[in-house]
Amino acid sequence: LLGAQLLLHAAMLQIRTLLVDPGVVEPENLGNQLFPADAVGEPKAQVRAAQMAALNPSCPVRALPERIEDVGLGQLADSDLLLTGLDSRASRLRVADIAQQLGVDWIDAAVDGSGERQLGVVTWFRPKEADLACYGCRYDGDALAEIAREQRTAPCASWRNRELPDSPPTLTASPFGGIVSGWQMSFAIRGLLGEGDALAGHQLQIAGGAPPRMRSVRLARNPTCRFSHASPPAASPSPDGDTVGDLVCAAERELGAPLDGVRFPGRSLVLGLVCPACGGRQERVKRCEAVSDAELRCPHCGSAECLPLELGDGLDAARLQTLASHTWRSLGIPDQDLVVASSAGREIRYLLRPAIEGGGAPS
Ligand SMILES: [Zn+2]
Ligand SMILES: [Zn+2]
CATH class of the missing domain: 3.40.50.720 (NAD(P)-binding Rossmann-like Domain)
Structure with a gap:
């Protein structure tokens, strides 16, 4: 309208x-x-x-x-x-x-x-x-x-x-x-x-x-507002490469220390799935809205809808290592999304590179 x-x-x-x-x-x-x-x-x-x-x-x-x-x-x-x-x-x-x-x-x-x-x-x-x-x-x-x-x-x-x-x-x-x-x-x-x-x-x-x-x-400014009113620093384009490992390498070089993790402000990621029928687990990591029906099916018993083990807005150092060869796209992260990498209290903000058309097909 x-x-x-x-x-x-x-x-x-x-x-x-x-x-x-x-x-x-x-x-x-x-x-x-x-x-x-x-x-x-x-x-x-x-x-x-x-x-x-x-x-x-x-x-x-x-x-x-x-x-x-x-x-x-x-x-x-x-x-x-x-x-x-x-x-x-x-x-x-x-x-x-x-x-x-x-x-x-x-x-x-x-x-x-x-x-x-x-x-x-x-x-x-x-x-x-x-x-x-x-x-x-x-x-x-x-x-x-x-x-x-x-x-x-x-x-x-x-x-x-x-x-x-x-x-x-x-x-x-x-x-x-x-x-x-x-x-x-x-x-x-x-x-x-x-x-x-x-x-x-x-x-x-x-x-x-x-x-x-x-x-x-x-409009009245709420002094106890639950949202940050602070202006975040500008984000820079992410370094070359479209995998998790590429970004980790570049961020660690820039911050001079191993990463504690990355997060996607405002996003919700499923961190592992568990089957309510048989209790079987999967290591799936994906943005919630991007999880497909096929990915939700339990590989152990065929039950239709597994549940998230954990939801979060980011990946810790261990997960970054496990997922190093994955593309961001395969994790359901939107093209050019914001990712914040942190190490010992210091942060760097990247906008992921536009995916090349036809490349990096989602898994
Ligand atoms: Zn507010
Ligand atoms: Zn199952």
Whole structure:
């Protein structure tokens, strides 16, 4: 709903755009999302890119038909601004982390999708200013646990987060979506021109009742926020080679000491599997969302779904050694993702190299 008009404005304004959307055009999207009727069944990202190219062929656009959770940080690393219209709090938490890691402003737009009232907000986050509110400032531990549960498949809770429940289609009519995304793009233009100082940390609230109302509020910074407001140091491109061992060698050379481990901020890795039926174990290490059904099958008794022995966001020194010959890709790590290597309290941050097309097939 919000992306439709936002992206058409971006095309007309010649704004270099990377658009990320995992969705497919559904018949019910035709009523309010500005998709052509013959696009039903096609990936939304590609249809939007084609619409933008039709409006302005010289506007640079790249489409990624993926979930934002599956996009490597480096793919977004040269962004001047993140603009989102998302349908879950978990996705917003992921984008909040991306914005924090990259130190880039993020303008999020949202509407009440129930169709019962016209409410919209446009919120400007600026991670580089630690005193401003971050997206996570509003949530305490209980709320964060609830968000984590929302991500699980109903009714059978899976630790994999693979089959996300489809969010219901937004029932908001397209004119109101256009108003909200119009403000979002107006803010974006200010941001790109470096004129956003008075808006960062604020939320524009739009209510389309009779009469319509609009106000801007400054969001409160939570002094006990559970998320870091510190700006991390910049990441450098990873050294040559695409295996775990290549990166370990280079990081140890740079840090001058053996690594204690590496971690992938914001990621969840399965560290070994155990079969609930026979108790048999597998040494599998992989990003949770990337584990396939075949990999979950127990090799000992054939039971369908093994469980993780342990989940974590990184690999310790012993695992790095065991996995030295593996490619990052075979561990399900997204292309160009952020990896932080540490040794005796010192850290080095790398963005993994783009995989060469056709090479490094996932195992
Ligand atoms: Zn915060
Ligand atoms: Zn088994």
